[in-house]
Amino acid sequence: MAATMQPEAVRPSMNGESDFSRAKWAYLDSFLSRPGAYSDPEMFVPGEIPVKSISESAQILVIGAGGLGCEILKNLALSGFRNIHVIDMDTIDVSNLNRQFLFRAKDVGKPKASVAAEFVMKRVPGCNITPFVGKIQDKDEAYYKQFNLVICGLDSIEARRWINATLIDMVDDEDPDSLKPLIDGGTEGFKGQSRVILPTMTSCIECQLDMHAPRAAVPLCTLATIPRQPQHCIEWAHIIKWEEERKDIQLDTDEPEHITWLYQKALSRAEEFGIQGVTYSMTQGVVKNIIPAIASTNAIIAASCCNEAFKLISSSAPSLGMPGTNNYMQYTGDAGVYTFTFEHQKKDDCPVCGNLPKDLTVDPEQTLEELIESFAARPESQLKKPTLKTEGKSLYFPYPPSLEEQTRPNLKRKMKDLLSNGEQLAVSDPAYPISFRYNVSFS
Incomplete structure (x- = not known):
């Protein structure tokens, strides 16, 4: 009992709480009122300051309210964080x-962010969670600047790359508060990872992109001309036909009527080219990029992410994100209950946090279309709708249709006829707020 009793100075009344209601946070006060084995005396001052940092000052943004997001929101609330925002566009x-244990059968069809926020606030009085139903791209830089750190529980590489580039672009060397740590968690089956990124200081998501297996993606020019696999037909219906025929309707991947429409269009496309294998379930899997998920893996990775958030805000122990230390934790539950950490190095030629363009060696006899196809499978880019241009000319624009039609003849031209040896090539994609720069050399 004595270990949990704390002086009044470290158990302040917050948001009008009585001493009795504050007693439920005695374990948290106990932890933050004394130094630990790994706490740095120059950074961690036990007592009221770290308690208030957690419960009053910290503003946390959680991106994603799915399998990982539900666990993260619960963990943050039970760790004493009071000011939380959550973004999710799904229902x-x-x-x-x-x-996703914050949801019940009666919630089917409702926005994940709103339902998750309401559930947690009901179970943890005093915790304030503000939901936003929409895309992370819908928010501007001013929105992200209000937070102390961002935690991602996403199943999309594209969304990770976007928020990573956005947070890096926000950093102002003259304003230390402009640096917002990014804690990223991810799971697939019995495997998972968590990592801490200090924008511009440590390895970023783009630096680590080659650790992710390229998604089965094909550039737009291939989808629009000659599909070779059933997945190509589905992506064609998803990316091209929906924009052409239903652009005024927001695609809802949880809406059966929308998936059925895409399935029928993809099936018709497949029959036209003699391709077998297009099914409704495959359509749903391709469009939603469904990956296997296990509740216990989500719980482990979410715990790691929230542990890092607690350490960063309170300074009570070293975080994974400290420069020059291990910044990447991996969990391999398929081989046993194993975790290990290592340092992922920052790359000088990273297109987001680095300053140098990458070197790109191409065959001068290769066509532009073949080069574009290679960008979809290239681990460091994984682009689906790339636009290519040099300082003096535009090589290919996949959209709008007028520019695509003008630049389409270049697809069949050889690289030696479009570029000079040593010329710089800029490659962009609508999914990312950055351009990839390459110094081209002929093999």
């Missing part, structure tokens, strides 16, 4: 209920 599907 609740029946298939979510087996692992």
